[in-house]
Amino acid sequence: MKLSTLAASLFIACAGLNAHAQQNVPTVLIDGSSTVFPISEAVAEEFQKSQQGKTRVTVGVSGTGGGFKKFCRGELDITGASRPIRKDEMELCKQHGVEYIEMPVAIDALATIINPSNTFAECLSIPELKTMWAPEAQGKVTNWNQINDKFPNAPLVLFGAGTDSGTYDYYTFAVVGKEHSSRGDFTATEDDNVSVQGVARDENALGFLGLAYYEHNKDKIKAVAIRQDDGSCVLPSVENAVNGTYQPLTRPIFYYVDKSKADKKHVVDFIHFAFDPKNQEELVSEVGYVSLPAEIANSAKAKFDARKTGSHFEGGSKIGVKMTDLVN
Structure with a gap:
């Protein structure tokens, strides 16, 4: 075999191995709200850097409703939402056996x-x-x-x-x-x-x-x-x-995590990274939202670690919701 042919063959083989390796990298699948997207994008970028290629994160932007449709069909690990889950979405999740952990990710x-x-x-x-x-x-x-x-x-x-x-x-x-x-x-x-x-x-x-x-x-x-x-x-x-003076247009925005995916190490690592108070303060603030106070961020992590499912809401938004109520 000519040297050039051998080199080409080795290049193709290595490329194939690299593609295979890429396919086997654990991947966190996120979609949903365009409002939450800047947070997910910023956190994903820094998380992937911290993982040094060991974990990937894909972030889609289907809108809150579109994200819930995918999420409730079991297609995602996490969906971002700029409102609470609605009753019809609760029913869709129930039909597909998807239990969810509701977490405030920022204040908007x-x-x-x-x-x-x-x-x-x-x-x-x-x-x-x-x-x-x-x-x-x-x-x-x-x-x-x-x-x-x-x-x-x-x-x-x-x-x-x-x-x-x-x-x-x-x-x-x-x-x-x-x-x-x-x-x-x-x-x-x-x-x-x-x-x-x-x-x-x-x-x-x-x-x-x-x-x-x-x-x-x-x-x-x-x-x-x-x-x-x-x-x-x-x-x-x-x-x-x-400070709560801008009413009634201040609200929490959310991550919903599929409980069945919550034991995967790469999902656990991502959630812990996203809700680390230091990362919250830096990354959420960087994209123009209000980061969770440290005690709320830590309580959100504890809620995730306890795998506490369900929604604080009754299928619709509420005005004047306290952040502490969402992480207990």
């Missing part, structure tokens, strides 16, 4: 956003937002002056999270009063960048998205302060999410 605040040139809607009340977003507003509330007669007679252009998104579910719950209930004549998207671009281009536009996406794009858009019961106007921020 939803931001209502406007074009930077908008100076009249810098502080809005929840009733004003409800006037915009309620189902009965469809085709009827089409101008800003219908929200407040002091606002200009200008077209109201709305952008928001897609209806399969947990962000949509929580925003409608907090603003309209009923989860998954809103007008349908708005630009709905699973890609928050579409909302950012739409609001940035149109001076009459308003939208909503997770705090992290606002933080990464605040050179293009402006956040709306929410008028509280005492009349104060509070902006979405990490600080205001922690």
Whole structure:
């Protein structure tokens, strides 16, 4: 055999062995919420570095609803969710024999956003937002002056999270009063960048998205302060999410772990890494969310180690949930 042919054969053989080795590397399978995605991506990157190639992590972004469908069919180790599991999803998991461990992975605040040139809607009340977003507003509330007669007679252009998104579910719950209930004549998207671009281009536009996406794009858009019961106007921020002054648009976001996968060493190692207080503070904060206080992060790990299954919720979101209630 010629030397060049031998070298080529060895290269092909080594490549095949390498591919086989890659296939045998334990892999943590994560999917779900676009809101949780930046956290999963950041944690996955650092975790894989710490493992020095011994473990891989794949992170998909199917949306909260799409993630639960895969998760409840047993296709994932972990799914990220920007709202609690719903009753129909609980039933789907039950049908497939999937038990889940519900863990808060971070604290989020939803931001209502406007074009930077908008100076009249810098502080809005929840009733004003409800006037915009309620189902009965469809085709009827089409101008800003219908929200407040002091606002200009200008077209109201709305952008928001897609209806399969947990962000949509929580925003409608907090603003309209009923989860998954809103007008349908708005630009709905699973890609928050579409909302950012739409609001940035149109001076009459308003939208909503997770705090992290606002933080990464605040050179293009402006956040709306929410008028509280005492009349104060509070902006979405990490600080205001922690101190509880930004209501009702502050919420926990979640990891759901398949109990049947929770004894796999690579899944255990990933969860322990993700909920290490030091990693929480560095990685969750880095992507624009509020990290769990150390005692909550440690309690979340303890809940996982105890394999405590089920949901704190009754198939829907709640306002004003205490983080301690979610890790006991």
